[in-house]
Structure formats: structure tokens, C-alpha cells
Amino acid sequence: MTKNRLEAFSDGVLAIIITIMVLELKIPHGTDWASLQSVLPFFLSYVLSFIYLAIYWNNHHHMLHTVKHVTGSILWANMHLLFWLSLIPFGTGWMAENHFAPIPVALYGINLLMAAISYFILQRIILRIDGNDSLLAKAIGKDIKGKISPVLYLIAIICSFFNQWVAGAIYVFVALMWLVPDSRIERTIYDDNHSANLK
Amino acid sequence: MTKNRLEAFSDGVLAIIITIMVLELKIPHGTDWASLQSVLPFFLSYVLSFIYLAIYWNNHHHMLHTVKHVTGSILWANMHLLFWLSLIPFGTGWMAENHFAPIPVALYGINLLMAAISYFILQRIILRIDGNDSLLAKAIGKDIKGKISPVLYLIAIICSFFNQWVAGAIYVFVALMWLVPDSRIERTIYDDNHSANLK
Amino acid sequence: MTKNRLEAFSDGVLAIIITIMVLELKIPHGTDWASLQSVLPFFLSYVLSFIYLAIYWNNHHHMLHTVKHVTGSILWANMHLLFWLSLIPFGTGWMAENHFAPIPVALYGINLLMAAISYFILQRIILRIDGNDSLLAKAIGKDIKGKISPVLYLIAIICSFFNQWVAGAIYVFVALMWLVPDSRIERTIYDDNHSANLK
Amino acid sequence: MTKNRLEAFSDGVLAIIITIMVLELKIPHGTDWASLQSVLPFFLSYVLSFIYLAIYWNNHHHMLHTVKHVTGSILWANMHLLFWLSLIPFGTGWMAENHFAPIPVALYGINLLMAAISYFILQRIILRIDGNDSLLAKAIGKDIKGKISPVLYLIAIICSFFNQWVAGAIYVFVALMWLVPDSRIERTIYDDNHSANLK
Numbered sequence: 001m002t003k004n005r006l007e008a009f010s011d012g013v014l015a016i017i018i019t020i021m022v023l024e025l026k027i028p029h030g031t032d033w034a035s036l037q038s039v040l041p042f043f044l045s046y047v048l049s050f051i052y053l054a055i056y057w058n059n060h061h062h063m064l065h066t067v068k069h070v071t072g073s074i075l076w077a078n079m080h081l082l083f084w085l086s087l088i089p090f091g092t093g094w095m096a097e098n099h100f101a102p103i104p105v106a107l108y109g110i111n112l113l114m115a116a117i118s119y120f121i122l123q124r125i126i127l128r129i130d131g132n133d134s135l136l137a138k139a140i141g142k143d144i145k146g147k148i149s150p151v152l153y154l155i156a157i158i159c160s161f162f163n164q165w166v167a168g169a170i171y172v173f174v175a176l177m178w179l180v181p182d183s184r185i186e187r188t189i190y191d192d193n194h195s196a197n198l199k
Numbered sequence: 200m201t202k203n204r205l206e207a208f209s210d211g212v213l214a215i216i217i218t219i220m221v222l223e224l225k226i227p228h229g230t231d232w233a234s235l236q237s238v239l240p241f242f243l244s245y246v247l248s249f250i251y252l253a254i255y256w257n258n259h260h261h262m263l264h265t266v267k268h269v270t271g272s273i274l275w276a277n278m279h280l281l282f283w284l285s286l287i288p289f290g291t292g293w294m295a296e297n298h299f300a301p302i303p304v305a306l307y308g309i310n311l312l313m314a315a316i317s318y319f320i321l322q323r324i325i326l327r328i329d330g331n332d333s334l335l336a337k338a339i340g341k342d343i344k345g346k347i348s349p350v351l352y353l354i355a356i357i358c359s360f361f362n363q364w365v366a367g368a369i370y371v372f373v374a375l376m377w378l379v380p381d382s383r384i385e386r387t388i389y390d391d392n393h394s395a396n397l398k
Numbered sequence: 399m400t401k402n403r404l405e406a407f408s409d410g411v412l413a414i415i416i417t418i419m420v421l422e423l424k425i426p427h428g429t430d431w432a433s434l435q436s437v438l439p440f441f442l443s444y445v446l447s448f449i450y451l452a453i454y455w456n457n458h459h460h461m462l463h464t465v466k467h468v469t470g471s472i473l474w475a476n477m478h479l480l481f482w483l484s485l486i487p488f489g490t491g492w493m494a495e496n497h498f499a500p501i502p503v504a505l506y507g508i509n510l511l512m513a514a515i516s517y518f519i520l521q522r523i524i525l526r527i528d529g530n531d532s533l534l535a536k537a538i539g540k541d542i543k544g545k546i547s548p549v550l551y552l553i554a555i556i557c558s559f560f561n562q563w564v565a566g567a568i569y570v571f572v573a574l575m576w577l578v579p580d581s582r583i584e585r586t587i588y589d590d591n592h593s594a595n596l597k
Numbered sequence: 598m599t600k601n602r603l604e605a606f607s608d609g610v611l612a613i614i615i616t617i618m619v620l621e622l623k624i625p626h627g628t629d630w631a632s633l634q635s636v637l638p639f640f641l642s643y644v645l646s647f648i649y650l651a652i653y654w655n656n657h658h659h660m661l662h663t664v665k666h667v668t669g670s671i672l673w674a675n676m677h678l679l680f681w682l683s684l685i686p687f688g689t690g691w692m693a694e695n696h697f698a699p700i701p702v703a704l705y706g707i708n709l710l711m712a713a714i715s716y717f718i719l720q721r722i723i724l725r726i727d728g729n730d731s732l733l734a735k736a737i738g739k740d741i742k743g744k745i746s747p748v749l750y751l752i753a754i755i756c757s758f759f760n761q762w763v764a765g766a767i768y769v770f771v772a773l774m775w776l777v778p779d780s781r782i783e784r785t786i787y788d789d790n791h792s793a794n795l796k
Contacts, residue, residue, distance in 0.1 A: 005604055005658055007204055012410075012612030015211030019219060020616060022285050024624075027223075027292045031300035050285075054278045058271075061204055072655075076776075079651045086619050086647075093624045101628035179275075206403055211609075214410030218418060221484050226422075226491045230499035249484075253477045257470075260403055378474075405602055413609030417617060420683050425621075425690045429698035448683075452676040456669075459602055577673075 002070045006078060010060060013082045017089060018053045021046060024093040045096040048171060049088050052112065055178045056085060056119070066136040067126055074129070077122040084115040105164040109157040109171065116150045149174050201269045205277060209259060212281045216288060217252045220245060223292040244295040247370060248287050251311065254377045255284060255318070265335040266325055273328070276321040283314040304363040308356040308370065315349045348373055400468045404476060408458060411480045415487060416451045419444060422491040443494040446569060447486050450510065453576045454483060454517070464534040465524055472527070475520040482513040503562040507555040510569065514548045547572055599667045603675060607657060610679045614686060615650045618643060621690040642693040645768060646685050649709065652775045653682060653716070663733040664723055671726070674719040681712040702761040706754040706768065713747045746771050 025042050028035040060081075067074065091111040095104040123146070127137055140146070152174050160167035224241050227234040259280075266273065290310040294303040322345070326336055339345070351373050359366035423440050426433040458479075465472065489509040493502040521544070525535055538544070550572050558565035622639050625632040657678075664671070688708040692701040720743070724734055737743070749771050757764035 009608045011208045012211055012609055013616055016616040019212055019215040025289045027296055031297045031302050090622045097624055098628045103628050210407045211410055218411055218414040224488045226495055230496045230501050249481055409606045410609055417610055417613040423687045425694055429695045429700050
């Protein structure tokens with residue numbers, strides 16, 4: 001019951017964040033392709049942020065799937081994650097409106113970094129409660145993606161002051177890295193479920 | 200459990216898209232019927248997009264009803280569909296603000312086309328996983344509506360550069376085509392449920 | 399399952415409508431009580447619309463509680479109701495921004511009237527499917543409130559062209575009429591549930 | 598069933614309020630750190646309001662967890678609470694846009710006070726229905742936090758006309774007071790659940 005409501009609330013917040021972002025796509029005044037082109041930086045930023053939020057929803061979904069006991073610290077670590085994710089539409093809009101100027105690109109990276117850290121904290125807390133033999137511990141394994149991502153965000157933030165396109169390329173790369181299906185993890189979780197169901 | 204959360208998230212996003220669109224209905228400054236009339240293109244576009252989103256919700260609902268195993272590819276194909284649907288308020292607003300100018304009308308059709316393609320991809324993936332003997336396969340049958348719609352959108356997109364009203368009429372026609380209850384499909388799904396419940 | 403998703407989607411849309419309305423409460427520029435006073439018409443209209451939407455959620459909740467079979471016609475009648483409710487923030491904003499000018503006040507009434515009619519249609523369809531001996535039929539009884547409300551809206555719409563304050567008073571009166579707990583209905587539904595649970 | 602839908606609706610409204618607030622974070626026009634600094638008052642107010650809404654969600658969650666019978670009066674007391682919470686984005690925006698001017702700071706406190714009162718009413722009604730031996734009664738105990746908070750809000754409202762920073766400090770203090778985990782309450786509820794499950 002408790003877990004259901006935590007999931008429902010997180011789903012609600014993520015669904016709203018992902019959809020509210022589209023309000024930054026301001027309707028252009030002209031009616032030709034050129035005026036549509038002025039929306040292009042917004043569109044590209046929107047696609048990137050949409051994918052990031054979708055990845056977070058997806059991973060969050062799998063992680064909470066394994067949780068057995070919802071404690072106060074899980075509730076608050078989850079709120080902390082939602083807080084940083086809720087700022088993504090702002091970061092996306094500032095970056096797009098200024099055609100990927102250095103500081104907005106760096107801020108976008110800081111936002112992604114904070115979200116990654118808060119996700120890591122949430123994961124730590126769940127692991128501490130459910131134990132290292134838990135389903136989640138097995139599923140994550142060495143969590144290489146989770147450890148590389150913050151490092152890459154940090155590199156991108158520094159890069160953005162020299163060449164913001166390199167920073168942008170790193171953001172795209174990290175997104176693609178997560179998009180590639182991590183079949184091993186999914187198998188661990190669902191196999192376990194399956195065998196649990198068979199018992 | 201997994202399926203419930205996928206449905207809940209999709210419902211959330213669709214509910215927000217359908218409701219956020221109404222924010223494009225800008226409050227007119229005058230207080231007479233004439234100033235209300237200036238909102239008419241927005242109102243008509245809103246009605247059309249509302250119906251399209253309602254149809255998608257309805258069909259999405261029936262399709263997911265038949266899904267047994269939610270895989271990573273279903274999650275991502277679903278996200279892809281939600282992405283294109285999330286752009287409908289933007290397309291609706293641009294079309295309405297410019298009183299159905301050719302390019303905005305064409306873009307609206309492109310948006311509908313992309314949504315139809317992403318829905319088709321999602322359906323394909325579900326069919327591939329659940330098999331051709333599945334409930335969904337039986338329910339869809341030859342899927343004539345699903346195959347005609349993209350063709351009609353394409354024709355409408357081309358039409359919009361010559362006469363945008365013909366394009367608009369095609370959009371209305373496709374919506375009406377889907378609105379007409381497809382009693383055969385509903386029967387297949389619910390009969391099956393019914394007999395399953397009887398067992 | 400199907401019913402759950404219909405409820406969840408309706409809840410989502412109603413939650414968004416009720417909350418989006420607050421965005422019409424534009425932040426005043428000054429920092430004194432006078433500038434806060436300029437928000438008063440918005441605040442009063444917001445309170446009224448909030449109560450109306452809360453009543454609709456409440457009644458909708460009780461009505462769907464009794465539904466056993468969700469059919470395509472119920473889905474579409476429900477969408478029709480949500481459509482008219484989704485226009486309430488627009489009507490509220492136009493009425494408030496023009497300090498209750500006649501035509502905006504009339505339009506607000508038309509919106510309420512259409513919502514009432516669409517609610518009535520949804521109720522009819524559910525009754526037709528579940529039968530006149532159904533829980534809903536017993537709970538509604540003669541449905542006096544449901545029959546008086548549209549008549550009062552109509553009177554208010556006509557009034558608004560002569561004296562809009564009379565129209566406003568009627569809107570407030572109808573809201574209060576629904577707010578008064580209808581203990582008989584609640585008892586019918588919950589008693590029945592209770593006795594069902596006891597069996 | 599009824600309780601689930603009440604929780605789902607409340608979650609939806611709270612998720613939207615918490616996320617809509619971020620729309621007040623207007624995108625700055627410059628691209629330097631200075632222009633980002635202009636967003637600082639909004640950011641700080643956003644953090645504070647986010648924490649308050651998260652606390653409300655958390656407590657609401659625990660409180661409804663104990664409810665057995667959802668009556669009409671609970672539904673309406675809950676709506677009343679959601680109404681005051683829905684005004685928080687407005688209060689937050691007005692306070693931030695005017696760099697914490699006295700009257701906006703006082704209004705923010707009035708809003709918090711009204712939310713606290715409506716929460717208290719909801720709690721009273723639930724206690725009256727479920728009885729003083731109920732789980733909630735045990736969990737709340739003397740409810741010291743719940744009784745001190747309105748008093749502190751009142752002091753802060755008065756303070757804001759002399760020194761608004763003292764008022765702000767009180768708002769932060771109350772939030773921190775609630776943030777500190779109230780392990781005793783959580784234990785009462787979950788222990789009880791646990792022993793209930795063991796039976």
C-alpha cells in the first residue's frame with residue numbers, strides 16, 4: 001500500500017515534469033518554415049530532457065520494484081530526487097533560449113549531476129535497508145553506468161566553459177549509454193520474480 | 200504490478216497533455232461576443248485535438264489491457280508514443296494562432312502521422328512478444344483503420360499546401376472514423392475476459 | 399481493471415483542471431494590500447470553480463463506485479464530461495479578468511450547463527447498462543438536484559444580461575445545494591456495500 | 598476502493614501543485630551568473646515551499662494510511678486542505694517576485710496557517726470517526742508539533758511587519774521541525790501493521 005502510493009506520487013510528478021516542459025516550446029509568430037526553425041534549439045533540448053526523464057522513470061520503476069519496506073528515509077530521498085528532476089524544465093528552457101550559451105549548458109550539467117547524486121543516495125538507502133543480498137544489489141552489480149555518469153557530467157560541466165558543444169555531446173552520450181538496454185539487470189529482476197512465482 | 204505502473208504513467212501524461220492544451224485558449228481582452236469569436240479557431244482546434252487524444256487514450260487502454268509481459272522495449276516504444284502526443288498542444292496552438300495557415304496545418308498532420316507510426320511500432324512490439332494467437336492479434340484483425348490512417352495523414356499533409364481546408368477535413372474524417380465504435384474489437388476482448396472469468 | 403483506469407484517468411484530469419486554474423491567479427506587481435485586492439475577483443471565482451469541480455469529483459466518484467461494466471459508450475460519455483469541465487478554468491479566468499461582466503458571466507453559466515448535461519448523459523448511460531434496479535438507480539432516487547440544476551443555470555444565464563450579480567448568486571446557490579451532504583444517497587451506497595461485505 | 602481513489606486524487610493534486618510551482622521560476626534573459634542570481638529569491642522560496650508540500654504529502658500519507666471509513670465529511674475536509682495547499686505557488690511567487698517584502702511574507706504565513714488549520718480539521722474528523730483508541734490517535738499522541746506550528750505561523754505573520762527575515766526564519770524553523778524524523782509515530786503505525794500481519 002505505502003509503496004504503491006510512493007510510486008503513484010513519483011509517477012505523477014515525473015509525468016507532470018515531462019509534460020510541463022513542452023510549455024517552454026513557445027509558439028512562433030510566423031507561419032513559415034524559418035519561424036519553425038527558431039524553435040529548433042528548444043525542440044532538441046526537449047528531446048534530450050525527455051529522454052533523460054524517461055530513463056529516470058524507467059530506472060526508478062525497476063529500483064522501487066525491488067523495495068520491500070518503505071521507510072521515512074526512502075520517502076525523503078525520493079523527494080530529494082524529484083526536487084532536482086523538477087528543475088530540468090527550467091534548465092532546459094534557459095539552455096535553449098540562449099542557443100546553448102556556456103553558463104546555461106554548465107547549469108544543465110549541474111542539474112543532471114545533482115539528479116544523479118540524489119538517485120545514488122536513494123539507491124544506497126534502499127540497499128542499506130534491504131541488504132546486500134537483496135534483489136536490487138544483485139541487479140545493480142558493480143553499477144558501472146551509475147558510477148561513470150557523474151564523472152562524465154563533471155567533465156561536461158568543465159568542458160562547457162571552453163567548448164559547449166563538447167559538453168552537449170557528452171550529455172547525449174550519457175543518455176545513449178543508459179538507453180542501450182541493460183538486459184542483464186532486467187533478466188535478474190524478472191527471473192527472480194518468475195522463480196518466486198513458481199514457488 | 201509493472202503493467203499497472205506503465206498504465207498509470209501513461210494515463211498521467213495523457214491527462215496532463217489533454218488538460219494543458221486548454222492553456223493555449225488565451226483569455227480574450229474584450230467582454231463581447233466578438234472578442235469571444237477570436238477564440239473560435241483555438242476552440243475548434245482544441246475540440247479536434249481533445250478527440251484525438253481521447254481516441255489514443257481509449258485505444259491505448261484496450262491495447263495494454265491485453266499485454267501480459269511488459270519488457271524494456273514496450274516501455275520505450277510507449278515513451279516514444281507519449282513523446283509525439285506531448286507535441287500536440289504545440290501543434291494545435293501554432294495552427295490555431297495562425298488561423299489554419301498552410302505550414303502549421305501540415306505540421307499538425309506530421310505530428311499526427313508520427314503519433315500513428317509510434318502507435319503502430321508499439322502494437323508491433325506487443326504482438327511480437329505476445330504472439331499472433333494473442334488476444335490483441337485477434338482483436339486487431341486486419342487493422343484496416345490503423346493502416347488507412349497514416350495514408351490519409353500523408354494525403355492531408357500534401358493537401359495542406361494547396362488547400363488547407365481539405366487537409367483539415369481529412370483530419371476530422373480520420374477522427375470520426377475512429378470515434379465510430381468498433382464493436383467487433385470490444386466484443387473480442389470482453390468476451391474473452393468473460394469466458395476467462397467463467398473458467 | 400478497466401474501471402480502475404477510467405477512474406484514474408478522470409481523477410488525473412480533474413486534479414489537473416482544479417490545479418491549473420490557480421495559474422490564472424496572476425501575481426500582482428505591487429506589494430501592498432491594495433494590489434492584493436486586485437486579485438480578489440480571481441480569488442472569488444477560483445473558490446467557486448474549485449467547489450464546483452470538487453462536487454463533480456465527489457459525485458463522479460460515487461457514481462463510478464456503482465458501475466459494474468465499463469463499455470465504450472461510458473468511456474466516451476465520460477470524456478465528454480471531462481471536455482466541458484476542462485473549459486472551466488478558461489470561463490473562470492474570463493469572468494474574473496472582466497470583473498463579472500455580463501457576457502463572461504453568461505458563458506460561465508453555459509459552461510456549467512453543458513457540464514451538467516454531459517453528467518446527466520453519463521448517468522443515463524450507466525443506468526441503461528446496469529438496470530433500473532441497480533445501486534445507482536436506488537441511490538439517485540428522483541434525482542431532484544440533478545434536474546433542478548440545469549433549470550437554475552438556464553435562469554442564471556438569462557439573468558446575467560440584466561443583472562449579473564443575480565446570476566452569480568444563483569451559481570453560488572447551486573453549489574451550496576450540492577455541498578449540503580446528501581446523507582440518504584451515501585447511506586444507500588455504503589449500506590449496500592456493508593451488507594454485501596457481510597454476506 | 599474509496600480510500601484508494603481519495604489518496605490517488607490527493608496525490609495527483611499535490612504532485613501538480615509541487616511541480617506547477619516551478620513554472621514561477623521564470624527563465625532569466627541574460628546568460629551570465631548575475632542573471633542567474635536574479636532567480637535566487639525564487640529558488641529559495643521554491644525550496645521552502647517544496648519542502649512544505651513534501652511534508653504535507655508525507656503526513657497526509659501516514660494519516661490516510663490509518664483511515665478505515667471514508668465519509669463525505671472526510672472527502673470535504675480533504676478538499677478544503679487541498680484548496681489552501683493549491684494557493685502556495687501563488688504565495689511563493691508573490692513573495693519571491695518582491696524579494697520578501699513584508700505583506701507578501703505575511704500572506705505566505707497566512708497561507709501556511711490556513712493549511713495547518715485545515716489539516717487539523719481533517720485530523721479531528723478522522724479521529725472522531727475512527728475513535729480515540731484508533732491507530733491514528735495512538736500515533737499522534739499529544740500532537741505537539743501540530744499544536745505549536747499554527748502558533749509559530751501566527752508569530753511569524755506578526756513579525757513580518759517588523760522584520761520579515763525573522764518571519765522567514767520561523768517558516769524555515771517549522772519546516773525543519775517537521776523534517777526531523779518522528780520515529781515514534783512511524784514505529785507505532787508500522788509496528789501495528791506488522792503485528793497485524795503476523796496475526
